[in-house]
Amino acid sequence: MKVGLFIPCYIDQFYPQVGIATYQLLEKLGVQADFPRQQTCCGQPMANTGCEQDAKPVYHHFVDTFAGYDYVVAPSGSCVYHVRKHYDVVEQTGAVQHVRQSTFDLFDFITTVLGVTELPGRFPHQVGLHLSCHGQRGLHQANESEMTPVRDGQLSRLLRSVDGLTLTELNRNDECCGFGGTFCITEEAVSARMGQDRVQDHLLNGTEVLTGGDMSCLMHLEGIVRRRQLPMRVMHAAEIFNAALPQPSPSVSTFVPQPIVAES
Amino acid sequence: MSHPQRAAAFTSDAERTTWHDETLWFVRQKRDKAVYAIPEFQQLRQLASDIKEHTLSRLDEYLEQFEQNARANGVQVHWAADAAEHNRIVLDIMRGVGATSLVKSKSMLTEECHLNPFLIKNGIAVVDTDLGERIVQLREEAPSHLVLPAIHLKKEDVGETFHVHLGTPKGEKDPQNLTEAARQHLREKFLIGQVAITGVNFAVAETGAVVVCTNEGNADLGVNLAQVHIACMGMEKLIPRTADLGVFTRLLARSATGQPVTTYTSHFAKPAEGRAMHIVIVDNGRTRQLGRPDFRNSLKCIRCGACMNTCPVYRRSGGHSYDFTVPGPIGAILSPNIDMRQHSTLPFASTLCGSCTDVCPVKIDIHAQLYKWRQIIAQEGELPASKKLGMKLLSTVLAHPGIYRFGGKIAREGLRLLPHGLTHAAAFNPWAKARELPEPPKQSFRDWYAEQVVKL
Numbered sequence: 001m002k003v004g005l006f007i008p009c010y011i012d013q014f015y016p017q018v019g020i021a022t023y024q025l026l027e028k029l030g031v032q033a034d035f036p037r038q039q040t041c042c043g044q045p046m047a048n049t050g051c052e053q054d055a056k057p058v059y060h061h062f063v064d065t066f067a068g069y070d071y072v073v074a075p076s077g078s079c080v081y082h083v084r085k086h087y088d089v090v091e092q093t094g095a096v097q098h099v100r101q102s103t104f105d106l107f108d109f110i111t112t113v114l115g116v117t118e119l120p121g122r123f124p125h126q127v128g129l130h131l132s133c134h135g136q137r138g139l140h141q142a143n144e145s146e147m148t149p150v151r152d153g154q155l156s157r158l159l160r161s162v163d164g165l166t167l168t169e170l171n172r173n174d175e176c177c178g179f180g181g182t183f184c185i186t187e188e189a190v191s192a193r194m195g196q197d198r199v200q201d202h203l204l205n206g207t208e209v210l211t212g213g214d215m216s217c218l219m220h221l222e223g224i225v226r227r228r229q230l231p232m233r234v235m236h237a238a239e240i241f242n243a244a245l246p247q248p249s250p251s252v253s254t255f256v257p258q259p260i261v262a263e264s
Numbered sequence: 265m266s267h268p269q270r271a272a273a274f275t276s277d278a279e280r281t282t283w284h285d286e287t288l289w290f291v292r293q294k295r296d297k298a299v300y301a302i303p304e305f306q307q308l309r310q311l312a313s314d315i316k317e318h319t320l321s322r323l324d325e326y327l328e329q330f331e332q333n334a335r336a337n338g339v340q341v342h343w344a345a346d347a348a349e350h351n352r353i354v355l356d357i358m359r360g361v362g363a364t365s366l367v368k369s370k371s372m373l374t375e376e377c378h379l380n381p382f383l384i385k386n387g388i389a390v391v392d393t394d395l396g397e398r399i400v401q402l403r404e405e406a407p408s409h410l411v412l413p414a415i416h417l418k419k420e421d422v423g424e425t426f427h428v429h430l431g432t433p434k435g436e437k438d439p440q441n442l443t444e445a446a447r448q449h450l451r452e453k454f455l456i457g458q459v460a461i462t463g464v465n466f467a468v469a470e471t472g473a474v475v476v477c478t479n480e481g482n483a484d485l486g487v488n489l490a491q492v493h494i495a496c497m498g499m500e501k502l503i504p505r506t507a508d509l510g511v512f513t514r515l516l517a518r519s520a521t522g523q524p525v526t527t528y529t530s531h532f533a534k535p536a537e538g539r540a541m542h543i544v545i546v547d548n549g550r551t552r553q554l555g556r557p558d559f560r561n562s563l564k565c566i567r568c569g570a571c572m573n574t575c576p577v578y579r580r581s582g583g584h585s586y587d588f589t590v591p592g593p594i595g596a597i598l599s600p601n602i603d604m605r606q607h608s609t610l611p612f613a614s615t616l617c618g619s620c621t622d623v624c625p626v627k628i629d630i631h632a633q634l635y636k637w638r639q640i641i642a643q644e645g646e647l648p649a650s651k652k653l654g655m656k657l658l659s660t661v662l663a664h665p666g667i668y669r670f671g672g673k674i675a676r677e678g679l680r681l682l683p684h685g686l687t688h689a690a691a692f693n694p695w696a697k698a699r700e701l702p703e704p705p706k707q708s709f710r711d712w713y714a715e716q717v718v719k720l
Contacts, residue, residue: 018709049647051647
C-alpha cells in the first residue's frame, strides 16, 4: 500500500519544515509516505490566472508522478482542491481519474482515511485557526458560516483534542485571508488589507500561534505578522501536531490503507 | 482604469474601508441570522434554482405566454433588443401622452440602459424616488450596490448632499431629519409625476402580472399617482406560476437584508380605470448569455446583493471599483458578456473563496464562473503581456523537475544573499508593499528528504 507525499512547490522551497512535519506526523500515525522526487506543482498558479492551457503539461506531469500511489497526501487543501476539481480539462484516463480521487489534504486523510479524530500530545498555547477557503468551501472540511452557526470541522476537532491547546474564538470565523494566488499581486491593495484584517481578528482575540491547513494563506498572513512585528507565531497545523505528538505513538498507528479503485 | 487601480484608491482611505467593510458585514450577519432560522433554507435555494433552470430552458415559451396574458389584461407590451431601443420606447411612450415628468422607483435595468441621462437629454425631468437612489442621483453618481445604492456614503456625506440640493441646515446629519427632508422633497415630486417607472422583481407567465418588492412603498405611490405606469424588465425575470412566487419572496429579502420579507410586495396586473400600463421586456445581451453553457445560469440572479455583502473584496473595494451597473461577484460574471475587454479585470477581482456561491439564493456557481471567465479572457488575449509570458515561463519550469529544482535554489539563494531593500522594493515586488517575503531556508524539503530518508 503506497502513500505518495505531495509537497507543493512553495512549501518545498520556502517551508521545508512543514514538509518535514507532514512526513514525520504521518510516520507517527503509522504511515510511511514516499516522496517522489520528480514532483513539482499542481498547476494552480497558471490556471487561476486564466492560463489553464499552459497548465496542462504540469497536470500531466503531476499525474505521471503520482499514478502509482494508492493515496496522494498534501499539506495544502488548495492544491488538493485544484487536482480534484480542475483536472477535468485533460483526458480522463484511468490514471487521471485515479489521481483525482486519491489525492487528499493531510487532515482529510488523517480524519476520513485513517479514521483518527483525536490526537494525543500537549501544546499549551492559544491557537488561532485560519480556515482556508478551498479546504473549507471546496473540500467541505469544515462547516461554513453561510450555512450554519455551528463552527466545526476536521482541523478544529483535531486541534481541540490536543492537551493544553486553547482555540481562539474569532469574530469572523471563516473570512478569506486575501491570498488568492496571483490575486495577492494583481490586487495587492485589497489582498494586503484582507490579510491585515484577518490578523487583527486573531490579535484582538488572543491568538499566540496562528495556524491552518494551507501554507499559502499562512505565507501571506505570516508576511503581514512579520512586517508589523506582531507578537504571534505562524505555524502550519502539521507542525503543531508533530511537535505535540509523542514519539512513537502506538495508540494511533493502527492504519492499514485500502486502495481507491478508479471508477471506469 | 482597472479594478485593481480603483480598489487601491478606495483602500487608501483605511478608516473608510473599515467602515464600509463593517457596514456590509453587518448586513451579511443579519442575512445569516434569518437563514439559520429557516430549517428548509437550503431546500428553498435548490427549489428556486430548479424553477429558474426550468424557466430558462423554455424562456421563449414563457415570454410569449407572459406577453399574451399581459395583453389580455389590457397592458401594452414592448420588446427591446438592446438598451437604445428600451430608452427610445420609454421616450416614445412619454411623448405619446405629452408627459415631461417622470418618477422612477428602483430599477437596475434602467441603470443598465442608462435611461436617466437619455431622458434628461430629451427634456424629461426624471426623479428617482428610492431614497438611496435619489441620494446618488443628486450626487450624479451611479449606485454602488444592487439593494443599498448609497451604501458607500456616510450620513455626513448625505447631510452635505441634502444641504446643497434640498437646503437642509449645514452639518445636519441626523438620519431621522435627513429622511424627513427627503420625504417632503419626494412628496412634491410624486404629486407632479405624470409617468411612473418601476422595475420588476418577478414576472408571472401564467397571469401576465409583474411583482415589485420595495421597502419604502415608493413604487406604489408613484404608480398610483401617475397616469401611466411603465414596468421595465430584463427578460430573465420570468417565473412560470404565481405559486412559484413564494419560494422567491422568502429567499429574496432574507438574502438581501435579513428581513423575512420586503415591506411591500406589490402585484401589478392591469391598469386602473382610465390609466395606462406598459411593460418593456429587454434583452440587451441576455440571449447571448443564455447561449453560453458555462454562464447561462447567471441569468437566474434575483438581484438580492448577498454576494456583494459577503464578498471580502467588494467590502474592501466598494461598488464603484467595478465600474459596471451590477457590481460585486455577480457583476464580475455578467460584465464580460457585455464587454470583455472593458471589464477584463473583474473576474480577477476575487480570491475564488466561494462565499458568493454559498450565499446565492438561486445557487449560481459564481466563483466557478469567475474561474471560467478567466480562461476565456486569457484565450482571447486580454491578459497583460507580463502575466501571459510569466505563466508560460512558470509552466515550463513546473513541467521540468530539473529546471524547477535549479530555479528554486537560485530563488532561495538570491533571497538570502541580496539586500532586503532590493528583494522587498515595492517598485518591483508588490508583495512586499505590506508583507515580508518568507525567510529562505538553506535547504528545500526535497534536499532534506534526500539526506535524511533515502539514506536510511
